[in-house]
Amino acid sequence: MSGPKSNGWLKVVGLGPGPEDWLTPEARRDLAEATDLVGYFPYVERVPPGDQVRHASDNRVELDRARFALDLAAQGRRVAVVSGGDPGIFAMAAAIFEALDDPDAPKAWRAVHLSVDPGVSAMQAAAARAGAPLGHDFCAISLSDNLKPWEVVLRRLRLAAEADFVIALYNPISKARPWQLGAAFDALRDIRAPETPIVLGRAIGRPDEELTVTTLGEVRAEQADMRTLVIIGASHTRLVARADGGRWVYTPRHYRG
Amino acid sequence: MSGPKSNGWLKVVGLGPGPEDWLTPEARRDLAEATDLVGYFPYVERVPPGDQVRHASDNRVELDRARFALDLAAQGRRVAVVSGGDPGIFAMAAAIFEALDDPDAPKAWRAVHLSVDPGVSAMQAAAARAGAPLGHDFCAISLSDNLKPWEVVLRRLRLAAEADFVIALYNPISKARPWQLGAAFDALRDIRAPETPIVLGRAIGRPDEELTVTTLGEVRAEQADMRTLVIIGASHTRLVARADGGRWVYTPRHYRG
Known part of the structure; x- marks a missing residue:
């Protein structure tokens, strides 16, 4: 691909503490509209079934996962980075911004349409x-x-x-x-x-x-x-x-x- | 009525910061199943339309509101006390427990089936x-x-x-x-x-x-x-x-x- 596609996005999605009863309608919709799910494997497993490509990874590789997700979104994919609880509280949102803040970060990452879906925290x-x-x-x-x-x-x-x-x-x-x-x-x-x-x-x-x-x-x-x-x-x-x-x-x- | 009815309940329900997109399925269901909504008037107004009796009150009367809600629930009503954001964070949940903790509280209040629905806080x-x-x-x-x-x-x-x-x-x-x-x-x-x-x-x-x-x-x-x-x-x-x-x-x- 020859540069960022404007239809790609990256949403950092909070799944809440577990039950679908605590999953916000916003999070549910963004998960359903994503082409790719990126996250720690127990969280990726928790996402309701769908056609999305699932990229599950191990714990403690948050920054690698963030870079991978930004790359995918910069290629035009719709990427949901999934996090337990609220992604803004001791979770994946900070890792995404750390990756973006790297002086060596590819310029295409800066053009990614990026947002955060809050959730109920533990x-x-x-x-x-x-x-x-x-x-x-x-x-x-x-x-x-x-x-x-x-x-x-x-x-x-x-x-x-x-x-x-x-x-x-x-x-x-x-x-x-x-x-x-x-x-x-x-x-x-x-x-x-x-x-x-x-x-x-x-x-x-x-x-x-x-x-x-x-x-x-x-x-x-x-x-x-x-x-x-x-x-x-x-x-x-x-x-x-x-x-x-x-x-x-x-x-x-x-x-x- | 001659004492608490076991089918009454009191749920302290967090509406989140505003949009229905951030209202959890649990909160939506509990609001729909309530017979009575109790809360500060802008929050009561925000609840999706339904048959519930709406008891809206002014700001700064949290303890009166809590007592009123406990009375209704002890009479067998299904009462949703509505709060913006998360009811557990600077909101109505603490006021309910303060009312319950009063040494002069009616014994019937202690028998009320009570729970708290968390929500996205501001x-x-x-x-x-x-x-x-x-x-x-x-x-x-x-x-x-x-x-x-x-x-x-x-x-x-x-x-x-x-x-x-x-x-x-x-x-x-x-x-x-x-x-x-x-x-x-x-x-x-x-x-x-x-x-x-x-x-x-x-x-x-x-x-x-x-x-x-x-x-x-x-x-x-x-x-x-x-x-x-x-x-x-x-x-x-x-x-x-x-x-x-x-x-x-x-x-x-x-x-x-």
């Missing part, structure tokens, strides 16, 4: 099942130290606790990162009370979803896995009895400090 | 239009000092800037709170560089949406109104040229500190 799904833990000021931190030094993670956790934010932790633990979540809980125990509510939302929205409500004093890192989203309450986050005997977790809108 | 819509500014660790702060002291807001802003979070500001400005956003920008200018990218996403998803990309050095509070979501970049947030001459804003996943 913290929102976990929060909805738990009650309303994100009802007041909060922060979201990726606990992975693959892309930033662990000292930065620890410093952010401490400042977030000092600021009395509710804290949502993405990527809390994996086989390659077994000790970081325990270290994070320990750091927070220096600042927050043992009664602080903790939500562990595992695979929320999937058939095997599990919700655990516990406290900072009692939680153990082994209760989480790589499919878990962790929410740590602020000082005024509260528990309320559920009709079924469990407990809701919510953070009041009011704050007296 | 920061995600603004981020998607701007690129990927929330691609790294971030926080969300409501700038309103109606529900917390201004000193708490300022302290959180300073700690968030020290932690080098991307910062999303909800409720940045209103007629009753005209100076707070300017004061927030001033506080951040003490810590962050003037080149720090700023996104102003006004009514994103609505027909009159407007996206402004500027910098901390240049932004003025008067550029925002009560329908604006403000995003302030971290130290490594970057700008990339768009095909149309504008600029994308994104925050790389990598961070060197």
